Amino acid sequence: MASDFKTMDANSVVYIIDDDEGTRTSLTNLLRSVGFVARSFEGTAAFKAFDKPDVPSCLLLDVRLRGESGLFFHQQEKKTQRIPIIFMTGFADVSICIRAMKAGASDFLIKPLADQDVIDSVTAALAVDKARLDTERVRNGLLEAYGSLTSREREVLAYVIGGSMNKQIAAEIGISEITVKVHRGTAMRKMNATSLADMVRKAEAIGLEPIFC
Template sequence: MSSWSNSPPTEAPADHKEPVVYVVDDDESIRLALDGLLRSIGLRVETFESSQQFLAFPRRDVPSCLILDVRLRGESGLALQEQFEQSGVRMPIVFMTGHGDIAMTVKAMKAGAVDFLAKPFRDQDMLDAVATALARDGERLAAERSSAVLRAAYDSLTSREREVMGFVVAGLMNKQIAAELNLSEVTVKVHRGQVMKKLAARSVADLVRKSETLGIQLPRKSS
């Protein structure tokens, strides 16, 4: 099986920002049926007969999911799922199989599969599974983008502003922070205001939540 790089996916043109459903199945009739079903509700679909074809295809940075046959010609869909996990790829997977068993289903679901549908499946069951998968991936992308924006905002802070932020999050008042850093209270107030502005923090509680998201370690107060 080809290796999967965890490098950023190739961006699609600006007019292709809708969700994408990828289908990997070595049965052409299944690929065609799923392509028609998913396009009938307005989804963008890309189909492949092997995991190699899929892995070579540039992914789009939009909500997406993979409909994957658990038994492909000469390879295993579960092996591709394991490769996703090892490479840090978090695209939701909906498995389908005509030969599934309980152990296989349990393994797939424990590894994060959204659903495991036995062929022949009801169209509505597949549509429901895809809707769940796309919603989950959309939430993930939104969280990652929000985190990236927050990290960029934190990186824009000066070293002094980061020091002040650490003490604010630790619960110190301006007067205490001034003593810790040997600054005037006015200077601390200015730095604190810049921190709140740059991180778009609505309150100290909001700043604390954002510092937790950033994984900032609190400073030690002098004795």
């Protein structure tokens, strides 16, 4: 059964999956003692069913579990479970964990776990996930802004990030240079771009393809 905790609006969460109750309790107490919010599960099914808050997170995952193993879970879920995974393992499974890291795992820790190793690994993993979430939120904001552009503003913007001058764009799409300037200015304002270079960076962030005259 998952351990209880009340701070679901916390700034970050550390998840623990281990079928050994003693390990779950020890890790939960350790992490909470240094200020982390921890949530523990006996198996992967309960973890997958849990409604996770959209905050920086990481997962401490035992390699060998009753039922679905930690390694199998990682192999099946690595495309959808984007939070960093830190494997916990005995010496016999080190080579397995190294292969898992090559496949995208964040780190692995050898049992018996050293407190400082756990804290350091969790701290690093949460920093990575925070950076990922920050990037995603910026991109989502840019996509929302781009969605507010009219079709003509998008067309003009595609030429702008391709390096075309207003006169060239006007000739290419058959409107006046003044109208191009208006569309260009409106698009830049809606995208909150402070310069052409800034607009190009933002376009790249959302995968907007330039059009060249």
